[in-house]
Amino acid sequence: MDSYRQILKNGLWVNNQAFVALLGLCPLLAVSNTLINGLGLGIATTLTLILSNTLISLVRQQVGGEIRLPVFVLIIASIVTIIELIMNAYFYELYLILGIFIPLIVTNCAIIGRAEAYASKNPVGASAMDGLSMGLGFTAALVLLGALREMIGSGTLFANAHLMFGEAASGMTLTLIDDYEGFLLAILPPGAFIGLGLLIALKNVIDKRLAKPSQQTVTVDFATKKA
Amino acid sequence: MLWVLIALLPGCITMIWQFGYGVLFNIIICLSTAVVAEAWMLKLRGRNIKPFISDLSAVVTALLLALALPTIAPWWLPFVGTLIAIVIAKHLYGGLGYNPFNPAMVAFAVLMVSFPKNMTVWVLPSSLLANDIGLAETAQLVFSSLSSSPIIDSITAATPLDEMKTRLNLSQTTDEIRHAAIFSNIAGEGWQWVSLAYLAGGCLLIGKKVISWHIPVSLLAGLFIASSIAYLVEPSISPSPLFHLLSGGAMLGAFFIATDPVTAATTLKGRIIYGLLIGLMSYIIRTWGGYPEGIAFAVLLINMTVPMIDQYTRPRVYGHK
Structure with a gap:
């Protein structure tokens, strides 16, 4: 069993679901047009991941091989329904903006991927930790991409912060450039693809820089990615 | 270059x-x-x-x-x-x-x-x-x-193409629109000269064998055929073929942009198909699209089809069926 630190590192960096595994791209690309939208969906996905990993790990001994996928999907769907209802009750405006992408968390391949690859084979504690770290990694990707697109696309940061943090946060919006005309492409879908590509490239560059001092790390990295 | x-x-x-x-x-x-x-x-x-x-x-x-x-x-x-x-x-x-x-x-x-x-x-x-x-x-x-x-x-x-589109949407006829000052009766004041200059430059390129005639000629033919059909059927709401050829980026696109050796089709038959498709697509975008000028989007869209065009128009290797 991996140590918790190792799991955390895996989720945030080495096996980041968005940047390395390239899972869950549909919501990632669709709602990352502002930082707050990204953060909202990221938190919802993280909660789903923690709960689903925990529950699936709990029932992993009872659920046989043939029916495991339908069982996983049912568990994930129930959790997402709960989260959707909570968001509907407490974050109504954000719920409206994220719209179809909240129920669609069910189909996020990152979640079923972690259930199948990790939670169905590991004890509860490690699985919950894996859910948390994978969720945080995914949230980090959403927030980074959201911030990038928001800055380039409309020249602000934290726009609509009141949707998540209440009225007190409405002053959080930073206007980076006054009179910015807006680079519309960054907010449109092509901007999401280009932005994600650039972020993945950046991650690869950093990995390469880190790997340079010792050649050993390269092979280790490669092995974990394959797994 | x-x-x-x-x-x-x-x-x-x-x-x-x-x-x-x-x-x-x-x-x-x-x-x-x-x-x-x-x-x-x-x-x-x-x-x-x-x-x-x-x-x-x-x-x-x-x-x-x-x-x-x-x-x-x-x-x-x-x-x-x-x-x-x-x-x-x-x-x-x-x-x-x-x-x-x-x-x-x-x-x-x-x-x-x-x-x-x-x-x-x-x-x-x-x-x-x-x-x-x-x-x-x-x-x-x-x-x-x-x-x-x-x-x-x-x-x-607005450019003549833009103006033409806006006014056609206001259900004016081409005859009424044509008499506005910016059109100078054919393709737009200034524009027709620019287009003719590109045409001259393009002919020089063909003469120097830098580009072959296939792409420009078929592109302009595609645009000409599409606009002629529309003009013959409904002259009151379709600008003349000459207007299409001499305004906007048609000439620049035909001789200089579509002929880019990297992104264009390479086989002879393929080049003709490629040019015709761009011409047709430009006409479609100019007439029914949201943007007034369609050359740029047409070139990009047809660029995507180039691998397929080349695949199916590859000349038969001697001795093979």
Whole structure:
């Protein structure tokens, strides 16, 4: 069993679901047009991941091989329904903006991927930790991409912060450039693809820089990615 | 590539003569940005800078973009456009020879989608201006905030293609529209001369065997056939074929943009199909699309089909069935 630190590192960096595994791209690309939208969906996905990993790990001994996928999907769907209802009750405006992408968390391949690859084979504690770290990694990707697109696309940061943090946060919006005309492409879908590509490239560059001092790390990295 | 630049000269000169110094600023900004960006990307990618800069491909891309941009543009528009063309559309795909899309047209499309307001403001041709805009005045317009300038409304207008589309949507007939000053009865004041200059430059390229006749001729034929059919069926709501050929970017696109050796089809039959499709697609976008000019989007869309066109038009190898 991996140590918790190792799991955390895996989720945030080495096996980041968005940047390395390239899972869950549909919501990632669709709602990352502002930082707050990204953060909202990221938190919802993280909660789903923690709960689903925990529950699936709990029932992993009872659920046989043939029916495991339908069982996983049912568990994930129930959790997402709960989260959707909570968001509907407490974050109504954000719920409206994220719209179809909240129920669609069910189909996020990152979640079923972690259930199948990790939670169905590991004890509860490690699985919950894996859910948390994978969720945080995914949230980090959403927030980074959201911030990038928001800055380039409309020249602000934290726009609509009141949707998540209440009225007190409405002053959080930073206007980076006054009179910015807006680079519309960054907010449109092509901007999401280009932005994600650039972020993945950046991650690869950093990995390469880190790997340079010792050649050993390269092979280790490669092995974990394959797994 | 040098011959392409030489062949573009008559077009450049006519553009400056007809539309003022704004074009000159576009050209200067695009060219300098392109050379710096190309050198920077080559350095980052660890390539030899000198042979790749001196093949002039970046300069041609920049010049084509500069000629496609509005005749008066705030300085950042050509700057951002050129960066997109060189960095994203060319080097991120692997540099010269590997890019599936025409870099200049990718940049044009990105700018068109991102900054529709700036991309549709064109200076009136000088013959329609009350008094000429001098070099210093143009520089001031380009480098200060263009949109807040008080005189901007008096010196700019929609392009003939744009105007034609807007007015047709208001259910006016082509006969009524044609008599407006900016059309000068055929294809638009200033525009027809620019188009003829590109045509002359293009003929020089064909004469010098830099490009083959297949793509330009079939592109213009595609546009001509589509517009002729519409014109014969419904002359009151369809602009004449001559209008389609001589306005907007049809000539520039046919001779200089669609013929880009990297992104065009390579087989002879394929080139004809490629040209016809671009012509047809431009007509479709001009007539029914949301944007007034369709050449750029048509070139990009048909660029995507090039691998398939080449696949199915590959000549039979001697001795094979």
